[in-house]
Amino acid sequence: MSLPLTEEQRKKIEENRQKALARRAEKLLAEQHQSPGSGSSIATNSSQSKQGPPPNLPRDPSKPVNHGVVFLQQNLNSSSNGNQRPPNFHSFHLSSPGQSFQKTLAPFFRQPPRDPGVEAKAARPCTSGQNISDTNCGSGSATPGTEGRRPQKLGASLHKAGSSQKGMCIRSGGRFQVKIGYNAELITVFKRLPSRSYGNEPSVLAAQSLPTVTLEPLEGAEDSRESLSTGGVAHTCLPSAPSLAFVKGQCVLISRARFEADIGYSEDLMALFKQMESRSYDVKTRKWNFLLEEHNKLIQSVRCLPQVQLDPLPTTLTLAFASQLEKTSPCLTEPIPEADLSGVDPKLVSNLLPFQRAGVNFAVAKRGRLLLADDMGLGKTIQAICIAAFYRKEWPLLVVVPSSVRFTWEQAFLQWLPSLSPDRINVVVTGKDRLTAGLVNIVSFDLLSKLEKQLKTPFKVVIIDESHFLKNIKTARCRAAMPLLKVAKRVILLSGTPAMSRPAELYTQIIGVRPTFFPQFHAFGLRYCDAKRQPWGWDYSGSSNLGELKLLLEEAVMLRRLKCDVLAQLPPKQRKMVVIAPARISTKARAALAAAAKEMTTMNNTKRQQKEALLLFFNRTAEAKIPSVIEYILDLLESGREKFLVFAHHKVVLSAITRELERKQVPHIRIDGSTSSADREDLCQQFQLFEKHAVAVLSITAANMGLTFSSADLVVFAELFWNPGVLLQAEDRVHRIGQASSVSIHYLVARGTADDYLWPLIQEKIKVLGEAGLSETNFSEMTEATNYFYEDPKQQKIYDLFQQSFEEEGSDMELLEAAESFDPGSASGDGQGNSFERRLVSYCS
Numbered sequence: 150m151s152l153p154l155t156e157e158q159r160k161k162i163e164e165n166r167q168k169a170l171a172r173r174a175e176k177l178l179a180e181q182h183q184s185p186g187s188g189s190s191i192a193t194n195s196s197q198s199k200q201g202p203p204p205n206l207p208r209d210p211s212k213p214v215n216h217g218v219v220f221l222q223q224n225l226n227s228s229s230n231g232n233q234r235p236p237n238f239h240s241f242h243l244s245s246p247g248q249s250f251q252k253t254l255a256p257f258f259r260q261p262p263r264d265p266g267v268e269a270k271a272a273r274p275c276t277s278g279q280n281i282s283d284t285n286c287g288s289g290s291a292t293p294g295t296e297g298r299r300p301q302k303l304g305a306s307l308h309k310a311g312s313s314q315k316g317m318c319i320r321s322g323g324r325f326q327v328k329i330g331y332n333a334e335l336i337t338v339f340k341r342l343p344s345r346s347y348g349n350e351p352s353v354l355a356a357q358s359l360p361t362v363t364l365e366p367l368e369g370a371e372d373s374r375e376s377l378s379t380g381g382v383a384h385t386c387l388p389s390a391p392s393l394a395f396v397k398g399q400c401v402l403i404s405r406a407r408f409e410a411d412i413g414y415s416e417d418l419m420a421l422f423k424q425m426e427s428r429s430y431d432v433k434t435r436k437w438n439f440l441l442e443e444h445n446k447l448i449q450s451v452r453c454l455p456q457v458q459l460d461p462l463p464t465t466l467t468l469a470f471a472s473q474l475e476k477t478s479p480c481l482t483e484p485i486p487e488a489d490l491s492g493v494d495p496k497l498v499s500n501l502l503p504f505q506r507a508g509v510n511f512a513v514a515k516r517g518r519l520l521l522a523d524d525m526g527l528g529k530t531i532q533a534i535c536i537a538a539f540y541r542k543e544w545p546l547l548v549v550v551p552s553s554v555r556f557t558w559e560q561a562f563l564q565w566l567p568s569l570s571p572d573r574i575n576v577v578v579t580g581k582d583r584l585t586a587g588l589v590n591i592v593s594f595d596l597l598s599k600l601e602k603q604l605k606t607p608f609k610v611v612i613i614d615e616s617h618f619l620k621n622i623k624t625a626r627c628r629a630a631m632p633l634l635k636v637a638k639r640v641i642l643l644s645g646t647p648a649m650s651r652p653a654e655l656y657t658q659i660i661g662v663r664p665t666f667f668p669q670f671h672a673f674g675l676r677y678c679d680a681k682r683q684p685w686g687w688d689y690s691g692s693s694n695l696g697e698l699k700l701l702l703e704e705a706v707m708l709r710r711l712k713c714d715v716l717a718q719l720p721p722k723q724r725k726m727v728v729i730a731p732a733r734i735s736t737k738a739r740a741a742l743a744a745a746a747k748e749m750t751t752m753n754n755t756k757r758q759q760k761e762a763l764l765l766f767f768n769r770t771a772e773a774k775i776p777s778v779i780e781y782i783l784d785l786l787e788s789g790r791e792k793f794l795v796f797a798h799h800k801v802v803l804s805a806i807t808r809e810l811e812r813k814q815v816p817h818i819r820i821d822g823s824t825s826s827a828d829r830e831d832l833c834q835q836f837q838l839f840e841k842h843a844v845a846v847l848s849i850t851a852a853n854m855g856l857t858f859s860s861a862d863l864v865v866f867a868e869l870f871w872n873p874g875v876l877l878q879a880e881d882r883v884h885r886i887g888q889a890s891s892v893s894i895h896y897l898v899a900r901g902t903a904d905d906y907l908w909p910l911i912q913e914k915i916k917v918l919g920e921a922g923l924s925e926t927n928f929s930e931m932t933e934a935t936n937y938f939y940e941d942p943k944q945q946k947i948y949d950l951f952q953q954s955f956e957e958e959g960s961d962m963e964l965l966e967a968a969e970s971f972d973p974g975s976a977s978g979d980g981q982g983n984s985f986e987r988r989l990v991s992y993c994s
């Protein structure tokens with residue numbers, strides 16, 4: 150404890166304090182008068198402070214307002230306590246232990262019951278001086294009954310008449326100790342403090358049950374006590390001024406019809422709120438909210454309050470919700486009108502599922518500009534084609550997609566729009582191709598950035614598949630696409646995962662759809678990304694006001710349905726044929742394939758030679774597909790696919806995939822013929838329980854039975870297998886008991902390879918089984934558009950050869966063995982081909 154001050158010292162301290170406070174009050178007044186709306190440096194941070202109910206404060210605006218230091222106290226409280234309350238306790242703002250004291254303990258103490266007798270007295274400004282900090286003054290009206298009774302203020306809520314429990318705070322390095330007898334309420338308070346620790350000395354918290362508490366503040370606060378005791382005289386030195394309690398906050402949208410005022414407490418503001426007809430107080434958030442139609446009125450009225458800065462809703466929101474702002478009685482759910490799709494191919498329209506039809510209606514209601522963010526596998530492609538077809542008169546159409554699915558999109562157009570002549574579809578394959586050669590032009594993101602300069606007249610209708618590929622504004626793909634979106638009349642963005650980790654990723658997609666929204670990223674960042682200034686610049690990686698962002702997206706930008714929302718409309722399995730890019734097949738692989746195909750059709754070849762050629766063709770196909778398969782898997786991962794199975798059966802393919810996953814550090818398991826039974830189960834369990842993204846790389850023949858992978862809902866077949874029964878069994882690793890979702894199955898099919906023959910072969914077999922009631926019939930429906938009519942008789946011959954070979958008794962095992970041991974290096978004659986040759990001989994003998 151410090152030595153008691155002499156009378157002379159007290160007087161001197163008091164004089165200095167009064168001078169300092171008067172100077173500060175003058176300065177603040179001057180600042181406020183200069184710029185009433187620019188109190189940011191001193192204003193309460195609205196995101197931290199809430200307009201809590203002020204049960205401890207006089208609510209009647211006619212009551213006297215506090216002056217000067219109350220303002221400081223309020224700000225201090227609000228910045229140290231996110232759940233701001235009106236100041237109702239004394240705090241002692243000292244060095245670090247004292248700050249910790251104030252930040253942690255103080256907010257838990259309530260003010261004593263109001264004593265009307267002292268309230269008027271308390272309303273006088275507290276101006277007692279201090280020589281440590283200006284902020285340690287009592288809060289005037291907030292603590293009316295405590296003035297001059299120093300320690301009781303901290304323990305006020307625990308104080309009961311008739312007895313008293315005394316304790317004190319003692320500084321101890323960077324912490325402070327509380328020495329006091331046992332008190333259950335106080336213990337509860339302590340337990341809520343994150344920095345608490347319990348000393349073993351019995352003196353720290355002795356187990357004595359006493360009903361009241363008096364807690365002596367830290368030693369350094371001695372001067373503060375003096376200030377409190379003399380507070381009553383100091384007010385005469387302050388200029389008579391209006392309240393300096395400057396509060397700042399913002400309006401935030403909380404529903405389609407209402408917004409709330411996120412702002413600290415102010416009596417004047419409260420009085421204003423009470424004039425709003427639609428006012429409502431949320432006890433949970435402790436904030437007031439109003440109908441949007443009262444937004445402008447409230448903002449205008451608040452402008453008349455010099456001590457209040459309430460920022461209106463951003464212009465983007467007022468524009469997006471203009472109908473609500475202008476309405477007298479808000480209609481919350483306006484029905485979306487049914488779009489007239491009579492101009493669109495009936496085949497497409499009749500196939501739309503009800504939720505897909507609703508998606509098209511939404512898009513047309515938004516005048517063809519939207520982000521369709523349906524969950525993966527819900528058929529965004531068919532919806533996008535339908536929306537684009539609705540605006541067919543404005544074509545040519547540009548479709549920008551990941552390069553691995555360019556040909557799948559071509560197939561989808563052929564499948565759903567029979568009225569579109571195939572030769573009007575232009576798939577851009579190289580940087581030398583023309584971007585505008587077709588009526589429908591399909592290009593990859595990467596080629597777009599090379600070819601955009603070709604564009605003389607802009608596309609009026611643009612589809613961007615996997616639009617989250619544009620999330621980074623600095624990338625070449627984004628820089629190429631954004632100007633196109635800005636000038637296009639219709640913009641259809643598609644993504645099952647528009648933002649994978651933070652709201653900042655949505656910005657480009659939002660302005661892609663609505664270029665006038667948030668013209669500056671910084672404004673978006675401040676509002677929705679909790680932007681923070683760092684020594685190196687601004688950090689936009691956070692998130693804030695997410696509820697409002699969701700409302701804005703749903704109102705004006707995005708339509709998103711989850712699988713679980715529409716599960717009843719979905720089939721249990723959705724199969725998709727993915728035509729993988731032939732351009733990725735190297736010239737060497739192409740030449741090898743051509744050579745093998747030629748062998749199969751050479752007239753004078755023996756049956757054995759033909760089979761050798763067929764097997765080589767089959768193996769070369771595996772080799773040729775590897776780059777496209779890997780590209781597709783990486784695109785899936787980039788698109789946010791978390792868990793999926795990849796089936797293949799050539800070792801070279803399985804190994805190439807696992808190598809790439811290792812390189813990219815993607816968690817994965819592999820089960821092939823060499824995996825022991827015990828390991829199979831373990832690996833399967835690992836995959837099932839793994840919570841993040843993971844890929845199971847599986848051999849079609851070694852892992853198509855007895856394993857459950859129901860934690861995934863996507864199966865990718867990197868290779869085809871001639872026996873559809875084996876494929877169906879493999880599909881069912883995922884589609885089985887425990888699976889709560891509709892399962893997506895992607896078959897990767899490469900043109901110009903053995904897949905051209907295997908795929909129709911599989912279709913044919915499935916059809917036969919289906920007709921006999923032994924298989925699902927819809928397997929083949931997905932490939933309706935795939936025209937496997939072989940114009941070239943040689944192709945028909947190859948098909949026949951495939952059919953005969955794979956239907957022969959025992960062919961499976963022979964073929965499998967040959968495939969398993971296929972080594973591309975060896976077959977190209979580099980001296981390691983013995984084993985392959987041996988297998989061929991064994992297969993064919």
Ligand SMILES: Nc1ncnc2c1ncn2[C@@H]1O[C@H](COP(=O)(O)OP(=O)(O)OP(=O)(O)O)[C@@H](O)[C@H]1O
Nearest residue numbers: 500501502525526527528529530531645723724725
């Ligand atoms: N109405 C429909 N009729 C028939 N098939 C449909 C329908 N809707 C979707 N499909 C099929 O479902 C599969 C998945 O559709 P699509 O690829 O468009 O989904 P997606 O939402 O784009 O998924 P992802 O986000 O994974 O790309 C495709 O094979 C597609 O043809």
